[in-house]
Amino acid sequence: MLKPTEVLEALQWLRQGRLRQAAEALQKSTQPQHRDVVQARHDVARKLFESARRLAASGEISAALADALLAAELAQPTADEAALLGELQRIAGPASTQGPWHVLEQAEQWFHEGRYAEVVDLCNRIMAESGRGIPPALQQELAVLKARAESSQRAVAKDLQRIRETARSGEIEQAWAVVCEAVERLGPADELKSEQRRIGRKYLEALCRSIEEHIARGNLTAAGTVLRRARHVESLVGGVGDAKLDALQERLAAHRPHRCGSTGATAPPRQPGGTAKPQSSDAAPGRPVFSRHSVFVLQHRWLVVSDDCVTIGHRTSPAAHVRLAARLTRAHTQILRHEGHYYVQPLVHDPSPAVRVNGEPVRRLRRLRHRDRLEFSNARGAWVFALPVDGSPTAVLFMQDPSGANVVLRHGSSRHVVLLADRLVCDRENRPDAHVVLDQLPGRLVLQWQPEGLFWHTDRCVHRSHEDDPGTDHGPVTVPSRLNLQRQASEFEWLQEALQHGQDIERPVSISFEPAY
Structure with missing residues (x-):
């Protein structure tokens, strides 16, 4: 007799040591009276109570209580288990999971979010309620956290005064540097973030004026450098000036020929009327990729993300760059890129860890290394993190488990993610310098970030929009669009390819750039 699907799912979670996920799978069962379901609920409940005992012994009362409450929902507790549950509820708060220890977790989360005034107020309020029987250990934790929050408040006030004095003196660039340094050192305090947005708006206006002056003088290289800086500032101040920067980007692109990589090519071929030839007949409605916040799909398969801070969520x-088919929070985990290295950081603070790396729970920022396995809570399967090319900061994530949680796209799903730093090399074979393998690719396709945006260029093949088109080997990436790539080969190479692989290299291969969501 076949076991119910929920039991099979729970057994799979148990083999991975994921008790809470196993319990949640059983709670969804549509056959709660089935013999196998009842037995599985009983087994998982016993394991959860064992986990609660271990957590309580190590002082993790809140996590222990969460496991014990979940176990009691699955099966009737024994006398010893009921006594353990009652003791945990007494320590954590009167008959509630929202007791003093939960308040400590809330205060710590607010502290990391830079909400120092709220932390001080919450600690004062809880410590004043002596009638609740707060454990001495918790009182000490709250006192330490309150002192840290008050110290951070004083540091924020001091930095705000220095920032405003610098801004009043007219040194807006110096004021921007000071506020960014303060945010990095003290965290995202509300007052600092507000001041960063205010200074950022003024700094963006100054940068836009500088870009216009450089373009007017024909100094396009300097204009591109300032534009890149403006894009970075715009990403930090919440999208202020985005439309203005796009307009400047288009002006800059119109004033200079596109150059990509080391091809040495100049401007793309022009039609008799003098206008640039489009990439393809269906690329006309596409929009150039100017911002690193853009997300798109390469060849129906690879989700390409260029942002240095990638959010994984529901x-x-x-708000999520990578959206998984799993019961995640809206912003569940982040993968950060800094100076060529990658880090993973959970964004939710639950008793069950939001992310595990190689089976180990991650509570704080942790560096990722080649071939690390990432598992997200409530998501099936593990994503493998890889740096396929030595010395290149571009990384990839891929799901190996056929039943794992895929990325949900506008059209279909994906099991592959590219974390594009500056350069992405696509080849038909798995070469040492290739990040991505695209079958049937007639040559090599490279995507590369430049000050003007994201560009493509090819090697050993060209893009032809129609039969009479002589072809071009470079251009801006537009979404949506399609490249019709055709091999450039001598008659001998054509014959050799046909004999060895039976492939018609004269036939163009279509490579698509599509919106992700």
Whole structure:
């Protein structure tokens, strides 16, 4: 007799040591009276109570209580288990999971978010309620956290005064440097973030004026450098000036020929009327990729993300770059790129870890290394992190488990993610300098960031929009669009390819750039 699907899913989670996920799978069962379901609920409940005992012995009362409450929902506790649950509820708060220890977790989360005034107020309020029987250990933790928050408040006030004095003196660039340094050192305090947005708006206006002056004088290289800086500032101040920067980007692109990589090519071929030839007949409505916040799909398969801070979350979350088909929060985990290295950081603070690396729970920022395995809570399977090219900061994530949680796209799904730093090399074979393998690719395709945006260029093949087109080997990436790549080969190479692989290298291969969501 076949076991119910929920039991099989729970057994799979148990083999991975994921008790809470196993319990949640059983709670969804549509056959709660089935013999196998009842037995599985009983087994998982016993394991959860064992986990609660271990956590309580190590002082993790909140996590222990969460496991014990979940176990009691699955099966009737024994006398010893009921006594353990009662003791945990007494320590954590009167008959509630929202007791003093939960308040400490809330205060710590606010502290990391830079909400120092709220932390001080919360600690004062809880410590004043002596009638609740707060454990001495918790009182000490709250006192230490309160002192740290008050110290951070004083540091924020001192930095704000220095920032405003610098801004009043007219040194807006110096004021921007000071506020960014303060945010990095003290965290995202509300007052600092507000001041960063205010200074950032003024700094963006100054940068835009500088870009216009450089373009007017024909100094396009300097204009591109300042534009890149403006894009970075715009990403930190919440999208202020985005439309203005796009307009400047288009002006700059119109004033200079596109150059990509080391091809040495100049401007793309022009039609008799003098206008640039489009990439393809269906690329006209596409929009050039100017911003690193852009996310798109390469060849129906690879989700390409260029942002230095990549958010992984729920399939419907507009804040997530990578949206998984799993019960995640809207912003569940972040993968950060800094100076060529990658780090993973959980964004939720639950008793069950939001992310595990190689089976180990991650509570704080942790560096990622080649071939690390990432597992997200409530998501099936593990994503493998890889740096496929030595010395290149571009990384990839891929799902090996056929039943794992995929990325949900506008059209279909994906099991592959590219974390594009500056350069992405696509080849038909798995060569040492290739990040991505695209079958049937007639040559090599490279995507590369430049001050003007993201560009493509090819090696040993060209893009032809129609039969009479002589072809071009470079151009801006536009989404949506399609490249019709055709091999450049001598008659001998054509014959050799046909004999060895039976492939018609004269036939163009279509490579698509599509919106992700």
